[in-house]
Amino acid sequence: MALKNSATGDILRSYSIGELQEASNLMRGYDLVALCAAGSGHAGGTLSIMDITAALYLHAAHHDPKAPNWPDRDRIVWSVGHKAPSLYLGLAFAGFCPVEEVVTLRKLSSPFQGHPHWLKLPGVEISTGSLGQGLSISVGMALAARLDGRANKVFCIMGDGEQQEGQVWEAAMEAAHFHLDNLIAVIDCNRLQIDGWVKDVMQVEPLAAKYAAFGWEVLHVDGYDTAQIVDVFEKARAVTGKPVVILADTVKGKGVSFMENQAGWHGKVPNRQELSAALAELGLEDRIPVEKLFAKADAYQAEVNRKLAAKMPRFSRDYWWNAGDGMKAAMEPNRKGFGQSLAANGGDERIVCLGLDISGSITISDFVSGKPERASRWISMGIAEQSATSAAAGMAREGKLPVLGSYATFSAARNLDQIRVSVCYPNLNVLIAGAHAGVSVGPDGATHQALEDLFAMQGLPNMSVVVPCDVVEARKATTHLLLHHVGPKYIRFAREATPIVTDESTPFVFGKANVIRLRREAANFIDAFETCLAAGYTSEAEDLTIVAIGPMVPEAMRAAQILKREFGYETRVLNLHTLKPIDAEAIRRAARETGVVITAEEHQIGALAWRVSSILTEAAELYGIPVITGAIGVKDRFGDSGAPWELVKELEVSAEHIAVKAMELLAVKKKGVAESLSAVG
Numbered sequence: 001m002a003l004k005n006s007a008t009g010d011i012l013r014s015y016s017i018g019e020l021q022e023a024s025n026l027m028r029g030y031d032l033v034a035l036c037a038a039g040s041g042h043a044g045g046t047l048s049i050m051d052i053t054a055a056l057y058l059h060a061a062h063h064d065p066k067a068p069n070w071p072d073r074d075r076i077v078w079s080v081g082h083k084a085p086s087l088y089l090g091l092a093f094a095g096f097c098p099v100e101e102v103v104t105l106r107k108l109s110s111p112f113q114g115h116p117h118w119l120k121l122p123g124v125e126i127s128t129g130s131l132g133q134g135l136s137i138s139v140g141m142a143l144a145a146r147l148d149g150r151a152n153k154v155f156c157i158m159g160d161g162e163q164q165e166g167q168v169w170e171a172a173m174e175a176a177h178f179h180l181d182n183l184i185a186v187i188d189c190n191r192l193q194i195d196g197w198v199k200d201v202m203q204v205e206p207l208a209a210k211y212a213a214f215g216w217e218v219l220h221v222d223g224y225d226t227a228q229i230v231d232v233f234e235k236a237r238a239v240t241g242k243p244v245v246i247l248a249d250t251v252k253g254k255g256v257s258f259m260e261n262q263a264g265w266h267g268k269v270p271n272r273q274e275l276s277a278a279l280a281e282l283g284l285e286d287r288i289p290v291e292k293l294f295a296k297a298d299a300y301q302a303e304v305n306r307k308l309a310a311k312m313p314r315f316s317r318d319y320w321w322n323a324g325d326g327m328k329a330a331m332e333p334n335r336k337g338f339g340q341s342l343a344a345n346g347g348d349e350r351i352v353c354l355g356l357d358i359s360g361s362i363t364i365s366d367f368v369s370g371k372p373e374r375a376s377r378w379i380s381m382g383i384a385e386q387s388a389t390s391a392a393a394g395m396a397r398e399g400k401l402p403v404l405g406s407y408a409t410f411s412a413a414r415n416l417d418q419i420r421v422s423v424c425y426p427n428l429n430v431l432i433a434g435a436h437a438g439v440s441v442g443p444d445g446a447t448h449q450a451l452e453d454l455f456a457m458q459g460l461p462n463m464s465v466v467v468p469c470d471v472v473e474a475r476k477a478t479t480h481l482l483l484h485h486v487g488p489k490y491i492r493f494a495r496e497a498t499p500i501v502t503d504e505s506t507p508f509v510f511g512k513a514n515v516i517r518l519r520r521e522a523a524n525f526i527d528a529f530e531t532c533l534a535a536g537y538t539s540e541a542e543d544l545t546i547v548a549i550g551p552m553v554p555e556a557m558r559a560a561q562i563l564k565r566e567f568g569y570e571t572r573v574l575n576l577h578t579l580k581p582i583d584a585e586a587i588r589r590a591a592r593e594t595g596v597v598i599t600a601e602e603h604q605i606g607a608l609a610w611r612v613s614s615i616l617t618e619a620a621e622l623y624g625i626p627v628i629t630g631a632i633g634v635k636d637r638f639g640d641s642g643a644p645w646e647l648v649k650e651l652e653v654s655a656e657h658i659a660v661k662a663m664e665l666l667a668v669k670k671k672g673v674a675e676s677l678s679a680v681g
């Protein structure tokens, strides 16, 4: 067994039990350094699985670091994509990549993405990050191996919380039905998930009895007894006629006393002080070149900074957020407005909030925090977005007002058919929150960046869609949707703190756009602008209009500042917080009165741009009137790991990019459309 030369079949290196133990300990140390350097990630779950990782990559799996695509290699699928650093260290220690490179974890364009991406790093078998999909992928790989007559095994690493996803059980059924004895699943049973103990969030036990009932061979292992781990993999290989699941008894945060069995260390990383303490506990103070690794991470980051700076449009001065003396913007994540509204309005007995195991960071649990009298209306559904969506529909049908939310990719994409058929078709009163949407979820990477959710949400009949521009608007919008709007409704938030550009007095009328106008430069960004309802606005024949949604509204406002200060142009910013029903009249008027319309969305171009285009195309009042249009948004590509504001630059959705687009279009306007066209022709 073990690392092989695929050409000769020779064993490249055999590890003793002691050597495997030493490797897993070192891997823990490198994991913590990489997480600390990244500033985000998952300490608890990566430490939990490290001994199994070492035994699998260095001993049990047949693979060749020099030939990562060797057809007969064993496949290892990490269904728990958030444990990516363990996977990376397994590969690195096996010789697939240099160990010290892993310290670029979660940085822009790094092969070591926040969640694994097989197109970026040889040895990664498949891209994962949305829980519950790995076992199905493994079933597919195992079936393909059988079709090709290959003898390789497919290993699939899952979490115990992950067992709450219904798709896991569809795959479990398939694997047994097809007698896939080339499939070996490993479940990291550390008994914790994000919101707390698995048994409290949503009981999954008895897993052994469940898998056995589905027709699997069930094996048990102490996740930290390396001899046992080696042995159990051997036993699993020998099973015939059915798939095997290994239930590993593990501890979240294993090896670092202050992280062990602490739910809070799920999505947290050590600071430098905690790192030193952890390395001391692991006996690794002198075994890992910490300073050298940090220097490597810093050098990588400096190169990222240089590349991003080089690609940013330049003006006579730096207009970036809070870069200058004046125009200071206060920042707060707009998701907080959601929690504030739920806390304030949750006394309404109809409201029921459904937890999907990511409750604190998306603020939905503010509904119940410190309010024990609401405990019965806080219902934890586990990591089960699809079932929870249909359950919400059932509650709504019975007169309740259910609210559910998760990362927008999971609450507005994974469960799309449930939203369509269970919620929208019967036109039920369900509020769905798409949190951490857009690029601002940053280092988690592409799997977690919802850049497509608005296509589907606004495309669904009966659905209303609101994308608030800041924390204050998010609170007002949540309150409106919760208490005053009946029907399916979707509200979208960012994760990162974004500028606060509205206050209590700013109008928020559902379905009605606001006009925002730059009046002066001021000490505080918010004071430089005047905002009113578009319906009550008298045209000032501005040079152009920027129609924006969500956190692109502040960017559009900053673009207005750049355009005025640099070129003397006047901009009408339309805050289109309600994407559906859309304020078509405000858009038509702006087109007629300014002649140039740019859309700005932190989304694949189209959710806003194509909607605005269709309004302009259908407007009889605009026939024969030239309207010059442009679109800012993500250009048909996936995101990347990176800091949120880096991604704003990388994906070209900043004020600077809007301003450059505006200059292009204003040049056409100035020249006259006919003249510009003849120049092109």
Ligand SMILES: Cc1ncc(C[n+]2csc(CCOP(=O)(O)OP(=O)(O)O)c2C)c(N)n1
Residues within 6 Å of the ligand: 044, 045, 046, 048, 080, 082, 129, 130, 131, 132, 158, 159, 160, 161, 162, 163, 188, 190, 192, 193, 194, 252, 266, 356, 357, 358, 383, 406, 410, 414
């Ligand atoms: C479909 C989906 N929903 C939600 C999440 C967010 N999430 C990441 S890890 C996690 C908890 C996983 O718990 P578990 O499977 O027990 O793993 P461990 O505790 O070992 O890290 C959740 C809910 C996700 N990645 N995918």
